[in-house]
Amino acid sequence: MKRSVFLFWLYSNLTILCIPIVITMVVLFQSQHLLSSEVTRSNEALLNQVKQSFDNQFKDIKRMGLQLSLDPKVTKFINQTDFSTPEVKLDTLELITSLRSYGASNGDITDLYMYMKTEQIGVSTSAMNEADLLFQLFHGDSEMTMAQWQEAVNKTYFGNFVKFGNSDMVYLQSLPIQNMNDAKATLVVLLNMERLKAAIANIQLAQSGSVLIIDSNNQLLTAAGETSHLSDIDYGRLTSTEGSFQQKWEQGEVTVSYVSSMENAWKYVAIVPSKVYSAKVGQLRDWIYAGLFLCIFVGGPMSIWLTKRHYMPIRRMVDMISPKVKSNLAGIGNEFSLLQSFMTENAAFQDSANRTIRLQQDVLRSHFLARLLKGRVESGSALAQSMASFELRFATNKFAILLFHIGDYADLFKGSGPGDAESRLQYVYYIVTNITEELIGRKHSVYSTEVEGMVAFLVNIQGDDEVTAKQELIEVAHEAQTIIQGKFYIQLTIGISDIHPSVTGIPHGFEEALEALEYKFVIGPSQIIPYERIKRPKNELYYPLDTERKLINHIKTGQYEEAMDAVSELIVTNVSDGTLSLQLGKLLMFELIGTILKAIEHFQQGPNELAVEKTVLIKQLTQCESFAEIEDEIYKFLKIVCDYVDSKKKSHNTNLKDQVLTYIDEHLADMELSLTSLSLKFEVNAPYLSSFIKEQSGETFIDYVNKQRVRLAKKLMTDTDDTINDITQKVGFTNSNTFIRVFKRYEGITPGQFRKGE
Incomplete structure (x- = not known):
């Protein structure tokens, strides 16, 4: 055979070696453009960080100004008419102390004062002064004149940042805020310009170029870095909220990037010389040339050597194939075709054998379980060997039997044609077996088989508490019956045995479950009958x-299901021994209807509400001749009463439900969204609101919010190109790890897998 695989691999490796060579050449030609774009994006990202940082600082200053404006001491001082009284002087001292605490709470300001327009006096963090002295103390070193200062502080401001002179930046707020058009005073907060300039100077952009802040009129507020040619910038091109452009400067070409603040209409501008990234391009070119050299003079010989090394195992595998296969080598195209043909035939044979063995094993184990339940198996070591051969492993020596009698299931195949009755029955067995095994298997080991047209489950009880185990089996039976009857329309009657302490007690358990199941003729079908009740x-x-x-x-x-369960439990308990007479049964039913009528008396209702229904009930009860008929009338009347109560509740709860769920859906991005915040919003007790959301939506508050956030995240991942971190914030999670864990909990996959469509 020719060494076709060796040559194919060699050509493939050499071809792959050429790919990085071609790519590096393309990268070399595109690097300058890409680096320029990256520098621009990086500049904009850094500017956005700067903007966000300063905006947050300015928000804090505005928030402080608003708090100070609403301070009772400030309001009281502004409304004074005579500032010479001792009481006012005491108030002034308290106001100075309050202003000092506000000033000390924010490191972004140097000082603040409040100027009274009519009296032309000002209160600062240290004293109350006349206007001229106040001006000299705070603005005497600036280029602003006294007249300019008085003109500025006598205007009306709605929380504005204004530049005083060429160096001072202040925040102005007219007081009181309740009557801005007739403001009596102006709050002046002096910003810490040195700290502002230092923060700008620490930005990487300022170290390689220039960073400046301009106001809405394109007037320079402050700058850092190279500032000698800032007047050459074409500020007229800064028209949109953010962007970048290239411009010729005296020192060469520069890239100008800018973003706008929504807080104060300022613009943050970065100017970076093109030579910054041109140097990076030259460094990249040197690395590319070095990479090309390594690819050609090192990668080539390595490709030949690795091809030979990887080919040797294939050669050895071909040599190991039987002589019969080797005799057909002339008709095989290459070594892989030969190995694939050999492995495919063997895999098909092995799969067929495994399927046959598995089917036979399942059938034999089912027959063995049926005989074990009926006590028709050998005992001692022979029994242990049989159980080991059928992989029946019991962790404890406590066993119980659940026996399912399958009733009507015609609705499951409604509209699907006649079909094969045997196939349909096997399908029903499959549904019942899989659902029940999964529910029981959460806490106990379980094995199932078919016995005399019924489905039997042998449960190996885990744990030492038999009382708890019995209750768990009843709960599992209820859950299985609810799912199978509710979703698949298969009527089930379930008998449950007591717990027996050894394998030899399994047949007794089967007899108990069978005896309990037979009692369905007394209490009716679709019941769950533990053996301990009938004995x-x-x-x-x-x-x-x-x-x-x-x-x-x-x-x-108005809880109809719970009320119906309570009635059913009373009926089953009273008839469980089979000795209850029809008369005593009617007495039980009249006790039940008496309880219902007693509950109705607690309603706040009119004299005619439910009167007709009560009359009809009494008439129907006197005509009933069986437990089932009486029970049916009880349930009908119970449904009417509970529907009546529910209708009363719904009229009250509908508006609250709509408001709460709408508010949650509109505030999914709020990381502070909680049950406490909702209770404060709607003025409702938090525990009641929790149970109310559970009742109305069928889910807990956390589950409802998380599912809505996951739904919104899926929409964002489908409709946008946002990163996972961006989406995490948009849907209200504090970090991506929490978001990924919650997403996987409800969707079964991670957000990354969802976006890839896996």
Whole structure:
């Protein structure tokens, strides 16, 4: 055979070696453009960070100004008419102390004072002074005149940042804010320009170029870095909210990038000489040439050597193939085709054998389980060997049996044609078995089989508490019955045995489950019947006060399902021993209807509400002749009462539900969204609001908010190119790790996998 694979690999490796060579050449020609774009984007990103930092500082100053404006001491001082009284002087001292605390709380300001326009006096953090002295103290060193200062502070301001002279920057707010058009005073906050300039100077852009801040009229406020030719910049091109452009400067070409602040209409501008990234291009070119040299003079010999080394295992595998296969080498194109043909035939044979063995093993194990349940198996070491061969491993020596009798399931195949009855029954067995095994398997080991047209589950109980285990089996049976009957329309009656302490007790458990299941003829189909209920003797009517109280509470709150479950539990408990007479059964039903009528008396209703329904109920009860008929009438009337209560509740809760859920959906991006904030917003007790959201949406507050945030995140990942970090913030998560964990919990995959469509 020719060494076709070796030559193919050699050509492939050499071709792959050429790819980085071509790519490096393309990169060399595109690097300057790409680096220029990256520098621009980097400049804009840094400017946005600077803008956000300063905007946050200015927001803090505005917030401080607003708090100070609403301070009772300030309001009281502004409204004084006579500033010479001792009381006013005491108020002035308190105001000075308050101003001093405000000034000390913010490191971005140097000082602040409040100027009274009519009296022409000012109160600062240290004293109250006349206008001329106040001007000399705070602005005497600036280029501003006294007249210019008085003209400025006598204007009306709505929280504005203004430049005084050539060096001072102040924040101005007219007081009181409740009557801005007739303001009596002006709050003046002096910004710490030295700190502002130092913050700008520390930016990387200022170290390689220039960074400046200009106001809405394109007047320079402050600058850092190279500032000798700032007048050459064409400020007329700074028209949009952000952008960049190239311009010729005296020192060469520069890149001008800018962003606008929404807080004060300022613009943050960065000027970077083109030579900064041109130097990077030259360094990149040197590295590219070095990479080309390594690719050609090192990669070439390495490709030949690695090809030979990787080919040797293939050669050895071909030599190991049987002589029969080797005799056909002349008709094989290459070594891979030969190996693929050999491995495909063997894999197909192995899969077929495994499927046959697995099917036979499942059938044999099912028959063994059926015989084990009926007590028709050998005992001792023979039984242990049989269980080991069928992979039946029991962690404990406690066992219980659940026996499922399958009733009507015609609605499952409604509209699908006649079909094969046997196939349909097997499909029903498959549904019942898989759902129930999954539910029981959460806490216990379980094995299933078909016995006499029923589905039997052998449960190996885990743990030492048998009382808890019995209750868990009943709860699992309820859950399985709810899912199978609710979603697949398969009627089930379930018998549950007691727990037995050894393998030899399994047949007894099966007999108990079968006996419990047979009792469905007394209490009706679609029931869950534990054996301990039917073996408990009954000498009197079982109707405890606690159960009656729970039933009344369920009716009063309109909880039909819970009320119906309580009624059903009472009926099953009273008929579980099979000795309850029809008369005693009717007595039980009249006790139940008496409880319902007792619950109705608590309603705030008119004299005619539910009167007709009560009359019809009494009439129907006197005509019933069986437990099932009486029980059916009880449920009908119970539904009417609970619907009545529910309608009363819905009229009250509908508006609150719409408001709460709408507010949540509109504030998903708010990281502070919580049950406490909602309760404050709608003035509702937090525990009640939690249960209300659970009742109205079917989910807890956390689950509802997280699912809505995941839904919004999926839409953003589908409709936008935002990064995961950006989306994390837009949907209200504090960090991407939390977002990824919550997303995977509800979707089963990570956000990255969702975006890739995996």
